[in-house]
Amino acid sequence: MVAPELVERVIARALARGGDLGELYAEDRHGFSVTLDDGRVEDPRAGAERGASVRVVRGEASYFGHVDGTDEASLMKVADSVAQAVRGDERRPAALGAVRVAQGHPVTERPQGVAAARKAELLRECDERARTAGAEVAQVSVGYMEERRLVEVFNSDGLAAADDRTRVRLSAQVVARRNGASGPRVETGTDTRGGHAGFELLSGDPGAVAESAARKALTLLDAVDAPSGRLPVVVGNGFGGVLLHEAVGHGLEADAVQKRASVYAGKLGQQLAAPSVTAYDDGRRTGEWGSDGIDDEGTPTRRTTVIEDGCLTSYLYDLVRARADGVESTGNGRRQSFRHLPVPRMTNTYFAPGEATPEELIAGVQRGLYAVSFGGGQVEPATGDFVFGVSEGYLIEGGRVTAPVRGATLVGNGLEALRAVDGIAGDLRIATGYCGKAGQTVPAGVGQPHVRLAELTVGGTG
Amino acid sequence: MSADLEALARAGVEAALAAGAGEAEAWCEDTTSRQIRVYDGAVESLSDSGGRGIGIRAFLDGRVGYAYGTDLGPEGLRTIASTAASVAAVADPDEYAGLPEVCGATPVEGLESPAMAGFSTERKVELALAVERAARSRPGVTQVENAVYSDSEGAAAIANSGGFSASYATTRAWAYASAFAGDGEDLMTGLGVGLARDPAALDPEAIGVEAAERALALVGARQPPGRRCPVVLDTFVAASFAGFIGGMLSADSVQRGRSLFAGRQGEEVAGPSFVLVDEGCHPDGPASAPFDGEGSPTRRTSLIEDGRLAGFLYDTRTARKDARETTGNAGRGYRSAPSVGATNLLVQPGHASLAELFAQAGDGLYVTDVAGLHSGVNPVSGTFSVGASGRLIEGGELGAPVREITIAGDLVGMLRDIAAVGSEDRWVPVAGSVRAAPLLLREMAMSGS
Numbered sequence: 011m012v013a014p015e016l017v018e019r020v021i022a023r024a025l026a027r028g029g030d031l032g033e034l035y036a037e038d039r040h041g042f043s044v045t046l047d048d049g050r051v052e053d054p055r056a057g058a059e060r061g062a063s064v065r066v067v068r069g070e071a072s073y074f075g076h077v078d079g080t081d082e083a084s085l086m087k088v089a090d091s092v093a094q095a096v097r098g099d100e101r102r103p104a105a106l107g108a109v110r111v112a113q114g115h116p117v118t119e120r121p122q123g124v125a126a127a128r129k130a131e132l133l134r135e136c137d138e139r140a141r142t143a144g145a146e147v148a149q150v151s152v153g154y155m156e157e158r159r160l161v162e163v164f165n166s167d168g169l170a171a172a173d174d175r176t177r178v179r180l181s182a183q184v185v186a187r188r189n190g191a192s193g194p195r196v197e198t199g200t201d202t203r204g205g206h207a208g209f210e211l212l213s214g215d216p217g218a219v220a221e222s223a224a225r226k227a228l229t230l231l232d233a234v235d236a237p238s239g240r241l242p243v244v245v246g247n248g249f250g251g252v253l254l255h256e257a258v259g260h261g262l263e264a265d266a267v268q269k270r271a272s273v274y275a276g277k278l279g280q281q282l283a284a285p286s287v288t289a290y291d292d293g294r295r296t297g298e299w300g301s302d303g304i305d306d307e308g309t310p311t312r313r314t315t316v317i318e319d320g321c322l323t324s325y326l327y328d329l330v331r332a333r334a335d336g337v338e339s340t341g342n343g344r345r346q347s348f349r350h351l352p353v354p355r356m357t358n359t360y361f362a363p364g365e366a367t368p369e370e371l372i373a374g375v376q377r378g379l380y381a382v383s384f385g386g387g388q389v390e391p392a393t394g395d396f397v398f399g400v401s402e403g404y405l406i407e408g409g410r411v412t413a414p415v416r417g418a419t420l421v422g423n424g425l426e427a428l429r430a431v432d433g434i435a436g437d438l439r440i441a442t443g444y445c446g447k448a449g450q451t452v453p454a455g456v457g458q459p460h461v462r463l464a465e466l467t468v469g470g471t472g
Numbered sequence: 473m474s475a476d477l478e479a480l481a482r483a484g485v486e487a488a489l490a491a492g493a494g495e496a497e498a499w500c501e502d503t504t505s506r507q508i509r510v511y512d513g514a515v516e517s518l519s520d521s522g523g524r525g526i527g528i529r530a531f532l533d534g535r536v537g538y539a540y541g542t543d544l545g546p547e548g549l550r551t552i553a554s555t556a557a558s559v560a561a562v563a564d565p566d567e568y569a570g571l572p573e574v575c576g577a578t579p580v581e582g583l584e585s586p587a588m589a590g591f592s593t594e595r596k597v598e599l600a601l602a603v604e605r606a607a608r609s610r611p612g613v614t615q616v617e618n619a620v621y622s623d624s625e626g627a628a629a630i631a632n633s634g635g636f637s638a639s640y641a642t643t644r645a646w647a648y649a650s651a652f653a654g655d656g657e658d659l660m661t662g663l664g665v666g667l668a669r670d671p672a673a674l675d676p677e678a679i680g681v682e683a684a685e686r687a688l689a690l691v692g693a694r695q696p697p698g699r700r701c702p703v704v705l706d707t708f709v710a711a712s713f714a715g716f717i718g719g720m721l722s723a724d725s726v727q728r729g730r731s732l733f734a735g736r737q738g739e740e741v742a743g744p745s746f747v748l749v750d751e752g753c754h755p756d757g758p759a760s761a762p763f764d765g766e767g768s769p770t771r772r773t774s775l776i777e778d779g780r781l782a783g784f785l786y787d788t789r790t791a792r793k794d795a796r797e798t799t800g801n802a803g804r805g806y807r808s809a810p811s812v813g814a815t816n817l818l819v820q821p822g823h824a825s826l827a828e829l830f831a832q833a834g835d836g837l838y839v840t841d842v843a844g845l846h847s848g849v850n851p852v853s854g855t856f857s858v859g860a861s862g863r864l865i866e867g868g869e870l871g872a873p874v875r876e877i878t879i880a881g882d883l884v885g886m887l888r889d890i891a892a893v894g895s896e897d898r899w900v901p902v903a904g905s906v907r908a909a910p911l912l913l914r915e916m917a918m919s920g921s
Binding site: 042044047048050051052053054055056057058059060061070071072073074075076077078079088091092095126127129130148149185195196197198236238239240269270271273349351387388389390392393394395396397398399416417418419421422423425467469 | 511514515516517518519520521522523524525536537538539540541542543551552555556559560561562563564566593615617652656657659660661695698728729730807808809843844850852853855856857858859861875876877878880919920921
């Protein structure tokens with residue numbers, strides 16, 4: 011997209027008043043989305059953006075500017091404005107290497123080549139499947155989105171890298187309604203399928219996504235109020251991994267750690283969980299939602315073991331924080347778009363599978379909660395305190411899953427939750443999440459096999 | 473700048489009509505923004521950003537298509553316009569779709585501050601550092617994770633095939649800090665924020681001190697035993713709930729059966745002292761503008777009046793469906809088609825000071841932070857259960873700090889339980905744009921140990 015000769019001049023201009031690192035990030039982005047609501051296909055939306063950002067890092071400080079467009083005048087102007095903020099002597103950048111194109115993730119059927127009508131058809135098929143799941147299904151909304159990002163990163167260390175990223179995602183939300191003596195009862199179920207992949211991801215039974223959302227909503231119609239108190243909790247595979255993402259993962263991001271704004275600061279090498287617990291952040295996992303070829307600073311993505319046999323083994327780094335700690339970047343420097351500074355972010359974060367089966371984990375609980383999936387969650391990385399809303403949950407009584415519950419929340423602390431892990435099953439699955447931090451949203455894979463926590467605070471409604 | 477943008481928007485409309493649209497509308501934005509983040513007495517990052525883009529809505533026989541882009545040359549505009557017209561084909565016809573019947577602009581004083589231009593980057597850095605120093609200087613503060621100054625200068629323009637075009641410019645400046653008090657597993661955090669039309673109107677000392685005091689108030693917090701008790705929500709928490717309720721008062725949520733307020737106009741949905749208003753033309757409102765995302769003039773809309781549900785928020789489409797007028801609540805950025813949303817929400821302040829609210833509560837809980845509001849509330853049934861921290865209220869006075877609590881209930885039940893609204897109201901820019909006051913609730917369930 012940007013000619014190497016121009017890149018060299020832009021980076022040189024950015025370093026006119028010094029800096030340890032000068033960087034140009036350029037991006038060409040095309041997206042399309044369409045939704046179905048109440049049986050109507052609506053809001054087809056197409057977008058095309060091209061832009062670039064320039065960053066200069068000097069000591070602990072980052073200077074940053076971005077611009078729409080990648081023409082010479084715009085790039086030189088933004089390089090100038092960034093350089094103006096730096097106080098130092100000119101630095102000469104290293105010569106650029108040849109552009110290294112990242113090993114991508116397989117895309118069999120380019121979404122851009124698929125007719126929009128076929129995408130609308132897909133939404134109608136999902137609508138139909140959800141509605142036939144039960145007479146109490148009252149509303150169905152389905153969303154389809156595709157995105158292609160062509161990313162180029164260059165820096166004053168001679169780095170030149172490119173990545174071609176395609177993502178698709180299908181999501182369904184179903185509302186079920188039942189009229190009872192004490193007024194109507196309304197419940198919502200959701201499900202998604204997405205990946206760093208092409209349209210082929212949706213070729214095998216896409217209606218199953220809508221049917222699963224419908225089943226969740228219908229099940230909740232029979233839900234009883236959630237119990238309160240300290241209880242054993244079995245967390246479901248797939249999206250259940252959001253607990254690890256929020257309560258542990260954010261605290262391992264090196265920006266939080268270096269500011270001592272993480273409970274995990276200073277705990278490297280310490281035993282934080284039982285020896286059966288191992289966890290990864292893996293941006294290379296083929297076709298997963300949070301995977302890329304390189305991160306947004308040009309570092310190849312990789313698998314980082316963050317917890318090994320219960321011991322904290324690594325934090326998650328971008329270039330700036332890696333340099334401060336004298337280590338290599340772990341390929342976690344991510345940004346939402348060319349409009350944002352890269353910060354350490356998770357890619358796909360998950361617990362390694364264990365030996366147990368989900369049934370065995372549940373059989374070991376006399377009275378507890380089976381939290382299959384969460385509606386979302388929030389954590390304060392500095393304290394590790396977290397809250398999660400359980401979107402699909404059941405009581406466990408006498409080692410068996412019994413009635414569905416509604417309105418449960420899990421409240422606790424990341425360190426406490428890690429210590430409480432006392433069983434891990436073998437059924438690893440990774441789900442599609444959107445992770446927000448520092449005003450930026452990036453796709454993040456959250457996952458795990460079934461995991462049991464010996465005790466956690468459950469805030470119920472009963 | 474505004475005049476250029478208006479011309480660009482008109483060119484976008486022409487291009488869409490040429491591409492076959494029956495009616496068309498274009499929205500343009502041009503924004504420059506700055507963010508300065510300081511840490512430990514030095515600049516951590518300084519960003520200077522500019523962006524310009526257009527979004528075009530094309531109407532073809534009741535079908536609506538949308539496209540946006542950043543390539544604003546003649547060729548780029550033609551591509552965006554023809555994409556908008558072509559993607560419309562996949563949508564189902566919508567009998568309510570179309571341009572607004574009435575377009576116009578409500579004059580709003582002081583949207584753009586001339587003082588913005590005269591404030592150098594150096595002074596803005598100094599402002600962020602002053603926020604950090606103010607927070608750090610309070611004894612007991614162990615760390616200031618972030619002190620941030622941010623501002624933006626932007627212009628927006630709209631044009632449509634009905635012959636309407638208009639534009640406006642606006643400036644904003646804000647600063648915030650996150651302070652820590654205590655250490656290790658006892659560490660607590662506090663947020664301080666300030667917002668104005670220009671940096672000269674920000675008070676760095678007050679922002680830093682607020683962050684410090686909110687953190688210090690929670691040091692030594694423990695999980696209390698669960699019980700039902702009176703609860704006082706502080707202004708930040710009241711603003712979060714008000715913002716959430718504002719979302720459920722959108723006519724779109726109501727018409728799609730996703731709001732617990734559907735079909736309840738005129739009913740008592742809150743305590744008689746509770747008044748909630750949306751005002752898109754409020755002179756101090758962070759979200760104020762002369763017109764909304766479709767070119768309808770902004771206005772004041774009464775939502776909850778003396779506890780009764782008075783109205784909903786409408787854009788053109790939802791208004792047509794209910795055979796009434798839009799309230800000028802079409803939200804918009806160039807990357808998305810207009811959709812209904814609140815502008816500035818205002819909770820009308822009452823007469824009791826915070827100390828009087830504590831005295832009225834007697835023994836209860838003062839909530840200063842909630843977590844998980846958006847995942848913990850069922851928007852249809854209104855049942856919720858969210859994480860909270862704050863202080864106990866003992867004998868009418870502030871008592872021990874508490875954390876890891878959940879408060880639970882249902883939203884309408886909670887609103888009806890409002891016994892008093894505090895007198896100390898302020899803008900809280902953390903959950904949309906809300907001007908809120910503390911709320912005293914007769915009783916809520918809190919679960920702890």
